[in-house]
Amino acid sequence: MDQVVKWALQQSPDIRRAERELDIATAKEYADGLLPDPTLTFSTDRPGAEGFVPAFMAGLSYEVSALVDRPAKKRAAAKASEKQQLALEWVKWQVANRAYALYVTNVSLQRLEGEVGQLVAYQKVGTERLQKALARSDVTRDAALQAEVAHNDNVQQLGTLRQERLRAEQDLARLLDIPPGSHLTLAAPPEPSEVPQDLVVRALSDLGQRRPDLLALRAGYDEQDERYRAALLAQFPRLDIGVTRGRDTSAIYTSGLTVSVTLPLFNGNRGNIAIEKATRESLYQEYGQRLDDAYTAVDAISSELTLLTESLHSSQSTEAALNASVKQLRHAYGTGDVTFPVLADIEVRQLNQRIATAKLANSILQQQVELCTLIGVSAIDHQPLQ
Template identity: 90%
Template structure:
């Protein structure tokens, strides 16, 4: 199980995609930290009359106003990189717990498929024996027909289990980035345990301070706040300052200072300010909504887990009772006190109950994994995810 989770963290396509997005954010942070380049201009004039020399004008200028909003842009880029780092951590949390859930599901379905396969083989033999007994008028037609119907139902159930197992295997193979046709031999994992209630309460008390997706939203809001600040600073006139050196056609050299200012009469960066402000407000609302959704989701899953766990315990009790009853029937069958159809029916009932119990246990597991992901603990040992 540890090997599967480790490979999932190394090879999952979702994680690699998030890592590429982090690389892009890091590159943007580097780009936003660079200083603007100075501007060099040069022009020349050729006189059309004799006695004059070619004139030229050279200038070197720098956009001083670009330095005003540069700190805000750098802080925004740093927050964007932090946001992607937290998003990567959130994906890793989900992948680790998802790998564990698929591991347990595959092992469970494989074991269940083997049990149902054994029963189908047993029922096939029993059905053939009943058909022969029916031909000798040793059993009733109803008993033979019932056994045949039960055999057909279990054959269909076996086919469904194989489809579910194949689907779970393919999902795990995609998560581990395995080549098509790969087959994993999985060791039986430890039995899943219930998530302690005090752990849920503790996690909910500081959910917004440790869950990466919520922290990423907060970093995204901080990024947008800096971009809004940069847009406000960018409304000031663009200022270019430079020095010039020239010569006119009379061979007189001049030096000077050049200043150019953009007049904010029609634009004034007001459009960008409105966009950045609206985006910041949207992110604020999204963070609040996501936090509320997180608490609601944890509460809903906890309630559903309680109901599923009660159903699972009831199903396990029924399975234990059927198993004890079947043991008694086998003893009675050996003593010829009960007929084969009666014992075969008990076998079918027990297996059907075992299938139902296993599927309920898998549903409980899936809910536990989702709950653990939402509160930020490992689904394997309930330790905080790092």
């Protein structure tokens, strides 16, 4: 199990996609930290009369106003990179717990498929015996038909289980990014344990300070706050300062200073300010909503787990009773005290109950994994995810 989880963290396409997004954010942080380039201008005039020399004008200028909002842009880029780093951690949390869930699901389905396959083979032999007995008129047609129907139902159940196992194998292969058709031999994992309620309470008390997706939203809000500040600073007039050196057609050289100021009469960066402000408010509301959704989801899953656990205990009790009945009836069938159709009927009920119990256990596992992911602990050992 540990090998599969480690492999998933190394090979998952979702993690690689998040890593590429982090690389892009890091590159943008580098780009936003670069200083603007100066501007070099040059022009020349050719006189059309004798006795004059070609004139020229050269200038070097720099946008000084670009330095005003540069610190805010750098801080925003750093927060954007931090946001993507936290998003990557969140994806890793989800992949690790999902790999564990798929591992346990695959093992349980393989085990259940093997048990059902053995029972189907056993019933096939019994059905063939009944068909021969029917040919000798030793049993009624109804008894033989009932056994055949029971056998066909179990064959159908086995086919359904194989389809579910195949889907689970494909999901695990997709998560591990292994070639289609590959088969993994999985060792039996530890039995899943119930998530302690006190652990859930403790985890919820500081959820906003631990869960990477919530921390990523906070970093995104801080980023947007800096971009809003940069937009406010950018409303001041654009200022370019430069020096010039020139010569006119009379061969007189001149030097000078140029100052260029943009008059903020019609634009004044007001549109960008409104956009950045609205985006910041949207992120603030999204963070609050995400936090509320996390508490609501944890509460809903906890309630669902309580109901599923009660159903599982009831199903396990019923299965245990059926197992005892099947054992007794098989002994009675061996001594000739009950007929084969009676035994086949109870075995079908036993099989259906076993499948129902296994599916309930798998549903509980999926809910436990979701709960562990939401509160930031490992679904394997319930330790804080790192």
